[in-house]
Amino acid sequence: MKHSIVKESEGSTLVLQGDLSIESAGAVKEALQEAMEQAESLAVDLSGFDSGDLSFLQLLCSAHRASVQNNKKLSISKQSDAFKHLVVAAGFCRAKGCTEVSAENCLWIGGSEDG
Amino acid sequence: MDNAKEIFREEAYELLEELSSTLLELEQQPDDLDLVGKAFRALHTIKGSGAMFGFDELAGFVHDIETVFDRIRDGGLQVTKKIIDLTLASCDVIKSMVSPDGEGFNAELQKQISEQFALMAEEKADTGDEESSPEEGTENAESEKPLTTHRIRFRPEKDLFLSGTNPLLLLNELRDLGDCSITGQTDEIPPFAEMDPENCYTYWDIIITTDRGMAAIKDVFIFIEDGCNLEIDTIKPETEDGAESKKLGEILVERGDVTPQTLDHALGAQKKIGEVLVETGTVGVGIVASALAEQEHVKRVQGERKQFEVSSSIRVAAGKVDTLVDLVGEMVTVQARLTQTAAREKNPELTMIAEEVERLTAELRDNTMSIRMLPIGTTFSKFKRVVRDLSAELGKDVALITEGAETELDKTVIERLGDPLMHLIRNCIDHGIEPPEAREAAGKPRQGTIYLSASHSGAHVVIQIDDDGAGMNTEAIRGRAIERDLIKPDAVLSDKEIFELVFAPGFSTAQKVTSVSGRGVGMDVVRQNIDALRGTIDISSDKSKGTTVTLKLPLTLAIIDGLLVQVASSYYVLPLSIVEECIELSREDIEEMHGKQVAKVRGELVPYVCLREHFSLDGSRPSLEQIAICELDDQRVGFVVDSVIGGHQTVIKNLGKMYRNIDGLSGATILGDGTVALILDPGKLAQQVEQQVAVA
Amino acid sequence: MAKTIMTVDDSTSVRQMVKFTLSGAGYDVVEAVDGRDALAKLQNTHVDMMITDLNMPNLDGIGLIRAVRSDTSHKFMPIIMLTTESQDTKKQDGKAAGATGWIVKPFKPEQLLGVLKKVLG
Structure with missing residues (x-):
């Protein structure tokens, strides 16, 4: 796993690359935490995502919920095909968010089974 | 694998040495559990590896001995001199069982030892539960079961990842079993600050429609049975008969997410039930979403099933x-x-x-x-695999394009067509298509193409196998034919005649024998097969451009439309599909041609065969005869008969053993009054006469 | 990149069989003769999955699985244990120690590959 944070006027971008599976879950959490603390609006760039598993999706999900609760923004700006496949494999695509806070702007809304 | 067997043998000898010395030590210190463990391990390995390398009898023999040592290890048995003696004796038996030639094997001794150990092993309280590995379970579930929809809630324990399990692989396995709607439930993922990233917080609602049965679904989760909470319900098929799908509320209650009371309460509000339940905080959005997914899944599957029923079919032997x-x-x-x-x-x-x-x-x-009638496509798809495997084996790059897979042909014909077609396609890959480098050098695409097509043509089906390979080398065929004494060195032959030569028995031009061709089965067998189907085979080839093999087959082998004709007191049937016309042949016509067996048909000369002469029938020719003119390949040949009776639905009966190999006859049929009429094979008849003329 | 699988067994023939099957399916295979050897080799090799026998000298399969699960570098690695039908309690011990799954000996190459697909994808 490699990560870097790019700061821009509109907000920051967290670039996560490589293998984002359970072995690196701790490091990913720290990276997310750090990036979220620094910015009001955070975009996660997953164009360099090679492989990963459920632990990564759980982290993104929880991070997103936390930012909604803190009136911040978190979105996925770019994603690789491998990431799209992971979302589908885990059955995370949905039409509505999973809790009240994120009912309308859940990360996984709009993903499709064909993606 | 023989090499592996040799390794096992060596290993077994070593283990037996070790076992013997351990046993001797054990005799001195019968209470040393380490030594017992060592002996057990040796036996265990011999048994396990033995079974894997095909020494099943050995594994069976060692099993009871191993069990006895396992019991000793657990304290259920004491080491006795008898056990030591018996085990030492078994060492020799095992050795003889492993040795390549079974040297020194004493079946009597083996039996005795076996019985003794079995007795001791049996004293062990029956643990009873025989383990099955997951694969065996799957195999059992292989048999076809009715398509059923199941609802699964899969909730792994939090420490799932620590057992090295990737739950997404299990989901994929489910997807392999059948149509799946999978909803990952994320509502239990804790707040970011509190979550342990190495825990699993997700659970899944899965709706699956499969014909593999409950056992196959359970098998998917076999490794984590105790590490997860798994609920599998069969969605009651009561809605199968097209009745309305279940309401969302019903699904939620069935799943136990909502109590009937809450549901009634929520139904009171004039709003969408899902929204009410979410707003009141009864259930999460995800739960409703997955219930909705179930509703949709069931509807979809039902729709598919209905569609299936419309075009339903029954299986008949x-x-x-x-x-x-x-x-x-x-x-x-x-x-x-x-x-x-x-x-x-x-x-x-x-x-x-x-x-x-x-x-x-x-x-x-x-x-x-x-x-x-069956579509020929089933045969075609089989060839895709053959082409793939074979071209890989020969280092060639070949694509198979098929057309007309929907063309229908009699079942028997299709069945008997498989082998000849296979041979022809193998020939294309082996002899026809060049290696990629050679193709490039010849300015062709690296990938060769075999074009397999089927189409209807009257009462026939025409199958073409077309390749864009090197084409047939007429010189090579000619050389080979001379070598094989099939033709004289100075014979002048047209290309067509040269191609005919490949059908001669034992002809093969392949330079070297490959696993593909050169197995002694040549084109002659292909021709025989096609002949047996009352079909024809024809080759045309253009050097460097490729070869086309055309097969023409009758639609069916059972009943044909025939033309019934009479010669003297005998009846014959000509296949109506090839009869073009019938004309009269008078004495004057014959005289006009000076006795040559040729008739003038609208200015064109058509050779004919006089059936009366050909079959040496008694009586003299009537003054006015009939010629049935048939289209054979691309020439016309007439058959002279006394009279044409008319069209006849001909039920083909095979000829008896004695007559089966007569050229020119393809079968017989029974007429309305019980007389037998022979079915003629015009192609063969014409060939025969041609040869006779040539000899004369 | 080919995945690396470690086969741990004191029987050469079982290791050979596992290696033969897995190499044929395109995996890289590392061999270890017992639990101690396996731990040593894990120190400096990246391994994606482990297939281990349970009865071995020096360090047995259960001990090996426990050691791997408490080590940070290969904590989440799938581990398949080889058991025999007479070892139900062993199987329970193995699962408790953190084994991902098991294969009952004797097994056929296809069974091994089937289990591999299940836990390694």
Whole structure:
């Protein structure tokens, strides 16, 4: 796993690359935490995502919920095909968010089974 | 694998050495559990590896000994001198069982030892539960079961990842079993700050429609049975009969996410039930979403099932259809008799009935025949695999393009067509298509193409196998034919005649024998097969551009439309599909051609065969004869008969053993009055006569 | 990149069989003769999955699985244990120690590959 944070006027971008599976879950959490603390609006760039598993999706999900609760923004700006496949494999695509806070702007809304 | 067996053998010898010395030590210190463990391990390994390398008998023999040592290890048995002696004796038996030639094997001794150990092992309280590995379970579930929809809630324990399990792989495994709707439930993922990233917080609602049964689903989760909470319900098939799908509320109650009371309460509000339940905080959005997914899944599957029912089919044993065809054949024969009788009796009422029966019989025949018709596509798809494997094996790059897979052909014909087609396609890859480098050098695309097509043409199906390979080398064929004494070195042959040579028995031009061709089965066998199907085979080839093999096959082998003709007192049938026309042949016509067996048909000369002469029938030729002119390949040949009786539905009966190999006859049929008529094979007849003329 | 699988067994023939099957399916295979050897080799090799026998000298399969699960570098690695039908309690111990799954000996190459697909994808 490699990560870097790019700061821009509109907000920051967290670039996560490589293998984002359970072995690196701790490091990913720290990276997310750090990036979220620094910015009001955070975009996660997953164009360099090679492989990963459920632990990564759980982290993104929880991070997103936390930012909604803190009136911040978190979105996925770019994603690789491998990431799209992971979302589908885990059955995370949905039409509505999973809790009240994120009912309308859940990360996984709009993903499709064909993606 | 032999090499592996050798390794096992060496290892077994070593282990036996070790076992013997351990046993001797154990005799001195019978309470040393380490030594017991060591002996157990040796036995265990011999058994385990033995079974894996095919020494099943050995594994069986060692099993009970191993069990006894396992018991000693658990304290259930004491080491006795008897056990030591017996085990030492078994070492020798094992050694002889492992040795390549079974040297020194004493079956009697083996049996004795086995019985003794089995006795000791049996004293062990029956643990009973035989383990099965997951694969065995899956195999059992392989048998076809009705398509059923199951609802699964899969909730792994938090420490799932620590057992090295990736739950997404299990989901994929489920997807392999059947149509799945999977909803990952994320509502239990804790707030970011509190979550342990190495825990699993997600659970899944899965709706699966599969014909593999409950056991196959459970097998997916076999490794984590105790590490997860798994609920599998079969969604009651009560809605199967097209009744309305279940309401969302019903699904939620069935799943236990909502109590009936809450549901009633929520139903009171004039809003969408899902929204009410979420707003009141009864259930999460995800839960409703997955219930909605279930609703949708069931609807979709039902829709598919309905569609399936519209074009439904029933499976019938092939034998039953064969019997039906036979019966229809009999019926056609009887109907012919009825028609004949009616014509003789001149009874208008009977004639009407006979005509009615004739019409019905014809329809019955066509319908029955169509039951036996299958699309040829099933055979085609088999070849895709062959082409792939074979081209890889030969280092060639070949694509197979098929066309007309929907073309229907009699079941028997399709079955018997498989081998010849396979051979022809193998030939294309082996001899036809060049290696990629050679193709590039010749300015062709690296990938060769084999084009396999089927189409209807009258009462025939034409199958073409077309390749864009090197084409047939006429010089090589010629050389080979001379070498094999098939032709004289100075013979002048057209290309077509040269291609014909490859059908000669034992002909093969392949430079070296490959696993593909050169197995002694050549084109002659292909031709025989096609002949047996009453079909024809034809080759054309253009050097460097490729080869085309054309097969022409009759639609069916059971009943054909024939032309019934009479010569002297005998009846014959010509396949109507190739008869072009019938003309008269008078004495004057014969004289005009100066006795040559040629007739002038609208200015064109058509050779003919006089059947009376050919079959050496008694009597003299009538003054006015008939010629049935047939289209054979691309030439016309006439057959001279005394009279043409007319069209005849011909139920083909095979000739008896004694007559089967007569060239020129392809079978027999029974006429309305019970007389037998022989079915002629015009192609063969013409060839025969041609050869006779050539010899003369 | 080919995945690396470690086969741990004191029987050469079982290791050979596992290696033969897995190499044929395109995996890289590392062999270890017992639990101690396996731990040593894990120190400096990246391994994606482990297939281990349970009865071995020095360090047995259960001990090996426990050690791997408490080590940070290969904590989440799938581990398949080889058991025999007479070892139900062993199987329970193995699962408790953190084994991902098991294969009952004797097994056929296809069974091994089937289990591999299940836990390694």
